[in-house]
Amino acid sequence: MFRTTARLIEGIIDMMLLVTLTVMVVSICWQVFGRYVLNHAPGWTEETARFLMAWITMLGSAMVIRRDGHVAVTFVADALPPAPRAVIAWVRDALILTMSGALVWYGWQFARIGARRESAALEISMFWPHLAIPVGGALIALLLALRRAGLAAGEGDAP
Numbered sequence: 001m002f003r004t005t006a007r008l009i010e011g012i013i014d015m016m017l018l019v020t021l022t023v024m025v026v027s028i029c030w031q032v033f034g035r036y037v038l039n040h041a042p043g044w045t046e047e048t049a050r051f052l053m054a055w056i057t058m059l060g061s062a063m064v065i066r067r068d069g070h071v072a073v074t075f076v077a078d079a080l081p082p083a084p085r086a087v088i089a090w091v092r093d094a095l096i097l098t099m100s101g102a103l104v105w106y107g108w109q110f111a112r113i114g115a116r117r118e119s120a121a122l123e124i125s126m127f128w129p130h131l132a133i134p135v136g137g138a139l140i141a142l143l144l145a146l147r148r149a150g151l152a153a154g155e156g157d158a159p
Contacts, residue, residue: 002149031045044122051122100137103137104138107130114129
Protein backbone atom coordinates (compact mmCIF):
# COMPACT_ATOMS: atom_id res chain seq x y z
CA MET A 1 0.00 0.00 0.00
CA PHE A 2 2.75 2.48 0.95
CA ARG A 3 4.77 1.55 -2.11
CA THR A 4 1.73 2.05 -4.38
CA THR A 5 0.95 5.46 -2.86
CA ALA A 6 4.59 6.51 -3.12
CA ARG A 7 4.76 5.39 -6.75
CA LEU A 8 1.63 7.36 -7.60
CA ILE A 9 3.07 10.51 -6.00
CA GLU A 10 6.42 9.88 -7.71
CA GLY A 11 4.67 9.53 -11.07
CA ILE A 12 3.00 12.91 -10.62
CA ILE A 13 6.27 14.52 -9.52
CA ASP A 14 8.10 12.88 -12.44
CA MET A 15 5.61 14.41 -14.86
CA MET A 16 5.94 17.82 -13.20
CA LEU A 17 9.73 17.56 -13.39
CA LEU A 18 9.57 16.58 -17.06
CA VAL A 19 7.38 19.56 -17.91
CA THR A 20 9.36 22.08 -15.85
CA LEU A 21 12.71 20.85 -17.17
CA THR A 22 11.44 20.96 -20.76
CA VAL A 23 10.11 24.50 -20.34
CA MET A 24 13.35 25.58 -18.68
CA VAL A 25 15.51 24.15 -21.49
CA VAL A 26 13.32 25.76 -24.16
CA SER A 27 13.47 29.05 -22.27
CA ILE A 28 17.26 28.97 -22.03
CA CYS A 29 17.62 27.98 -25.70
CA TRP A 30 15.35 30.87 -26.68
CA GLN A 31 17.46 33.18 -24.50
CA VAL A 32 20.65 32.10 -26.31
CA PHE A 33 19.00 32.31 -29.73
CA GLY A 34 17.61 35.76 -28.98
CA ARG A 35 20.89 37.05 -27.63
CA TYR A 36 23.24 35.77 -30.34
CA VAL A 37 21.04 35.51 -33.44
CA LEU A 38 18.41 38.22 -32.99
CA ASN A 39 20.69 40.53 -30.96
CA HIS A 40 17.85 41.03 -28.50
CA ALA A 41 17.40 38.64 -25.59
CA PRO A 42 13.83 38.44 -24.31
CA GLY A 43 13.64 39.40 -20.63
CA TRP A 44 11.17 36.73 -19.60
CA THR A 45 13.43 33.77 -20.45
CA GLU A 46 15.98 34.29 -17.70
CA GLU A 47 13.34 34.82 -15.05
CA THR A 48 11.39 31.77 -16.20
CA ALA A 49 14.49 29.58 -16.05
CA ARG A 50 15.40 30.89 -12.58
CA PHE A 51 11.93 30.26 -11.16
CA LEU A 52 11.72 26.79 -12.70
CA MET A 53 15.15 25.90 -11.30
CA ALA A 54 13.80 26.46 -7.80
CA TRP A 55 10.86 24.14 -8.51
CA ILE A 56 13.10 21.50 -10.09
CA THR A 57 15.44 21.60 -7.09
CA MET A 58 12.68 21.18 -4.52
CA LEU A 59 10.73 18.53 -6.44
CA GLY A 60 13.92 16.64 -7.26
CA SER A 61 14.99 16.67 -3.60
CA ALA A 62 11.73 14.99 -2.65
CA MET A 63 12.19 12.34 -5.33
CA VAL A 64 15.68 11.48 -4.16
CA ILE A 65 14.55 11.21 -0.52
CA ARG A 66 12.21 8.34 -1.40
CA ARG A 67 15.06 6.35 -2.88
CA ASP A 68 17.50 7.28 -0.10
CA GLY A 69 19.75 8.70 -2.81
CA HIS A 70 21.04 11.96 -1.34
CA VAL A 71 24.79 12.27 -1.07
CA ALA A 72 25.97 10.94 2.29
CA VAL A 73 29.17 9.93 3.99
CA THR A 74 28.33 6.49 5.38
CA PHE A 75 31.65 4.85 6.17
CA VAL A 76 31.13 5.20 9.95
CA ALA A 77 27.54 3.94 9.87
CA ASP A 78 28.47 1.10 7.52
CA ALA A 79 31.12 -0.08 9.99
CA LEU A 80 28.57 -0.36 12.82
CA PRO A 81 26.42 -3.38 13.65
CA PRO A 82 22.81 -3.31 12.36
CA ALA A 83 21.17 -1.99 15.57
CA PRO A 84 23.29 1.19 15.94
CA ARG A 85 23.12 1.71 12.17
CA ALA A 86 19.30 1.66 12.40
CA VAL A 87 19.40 4.20 15.25
CA ILE A 88 21.58 6.50 13.14
CA ALA A 89 19.12 6.15 10.24
CA TRP A 90 16.20 7.08 12.50
CA VAL A 91 18.04 10.09 13.89
CA ARG A 92 18.93 11.18 10.35
CA ASP A 93 15.31 10.83 9.25
CA ALA A 94 14.07 12.74 12.31
CA LEU A 95 16.44 15.58 11.44
CA ILE A 96 15.25 15.54 7.82
CA LEU A 97 11.61 15.68 8.98
CA THR A 98 12.45 18.58 11.30
CA MET A 99 14.16 20.48 8.49
CA SER A 100 11.35 19.74 6.04
CA GLY A 101 8.88 21.04 8.63
CA ALA A 102 10.94 24.23 8.84
CA LEU A 103 10.90 24.48 5.03
CA VAL A 104 7.11 24.17 5.04
CA TRP A 105 6.56 26.66 7.87
CA TYR A 106 9.06 29.34 6.90
CA GLY A 107 8.64 28.73 3.18
CA TRP A 108 4.91 29.37 3.48
CA GLN A 109 5.59 32.61 5.36
CA PHE A 110 8.11 33.60 2.68
CA ALA A 111 5.63 32.82 -0.11
CA ARG A 112 2.93 34.89 1.59
CA ILE A 113 5.31 37.83 1.87
CA GLY A 114 6.30 37.34 -1.77
CA ALA A 115 2.64 37.54 -2.78
CA ARG A 116 2.85 41.30 -2.25
CA ARG A 117 5.41 41.69 -5.04
CA GLU A 118 5.42 41.01 -8.77
CA SER A 119 8.32 39.63 -10.76
CA ALA A 120 10.04 42.13 -13.03
CA ALA A 121 9.75 40.38 -16.39
CA LEU A 122 6.84 37.94 -16.09
CA GLU A 123 4.77 40.26 -13.90
CA ILE A 124 3.41 37.37 -11.84
CA SER A 125 3.06 37.27 -8.09
CA MET A 126 6.27 36.15 -6.42
CA PHE A 127 4.06 33.81 -4.39
CA TRP A 128 4.29 31.20 -7.17
CA PRO A 129 8.08 30.92 -7.41
CA HIS A 130 8.42 31.02 -3.60
CA LEU A 131 5.75 28.33 -3.21
CA ALA A 132 8.35 25.80 -4.35
CA ILE A 133 9.91 25.91 -0.87
CA PRO A 134 6.93 24.78 1.24
CA VAL A 135 5.67 22.38 -1.44
CA GLY A 136 9.12 20.78 -1.67
CA GLY A 137 9.39 20.55 2.12
CA ALA A 138 5.97 18.90 2.36
CA LEU A 139 6.83 16.41 -0.38
CA ILE A 140 10.15 15.58 1.28
CA ALA A 141 8.34 14.85 4.55
CA LEU A 142 5.58 12.86 2.84
CA LEU A 143 7.89 10.69 0.75
CA LEU A 144 10.24 10.09 3.68
CA ALA A 145 7.27 9.07 5.85
CA LEU A 146 6.00 6.74 3.11
CA ARG A 147 9.46 5.23 2.78
CA ARG A 148 9.73 4.66 6.53
CA ALA A 149 6.18 3.27 6.72
CA GLY A 150 6.93 0.94 3.82
CA LEU A 151 10.04 -0.32 5.56
CA ALA A 152 8.10 -0.90 8.76
CA ALA A 153 5.41 -2.75 6.82
CA GLY A 154 8.04 -5.00 5.26
CA GLU A 155 7.81 -3.55 1.77
CA GLY A 156 11.60 -3.37 1.56
CA ASP A 157 13.84 -0.51 0.58
CA ALA A 158 12.91 -0.39 -3.10
CA PRO A 159 10.73 2.49 -4.30
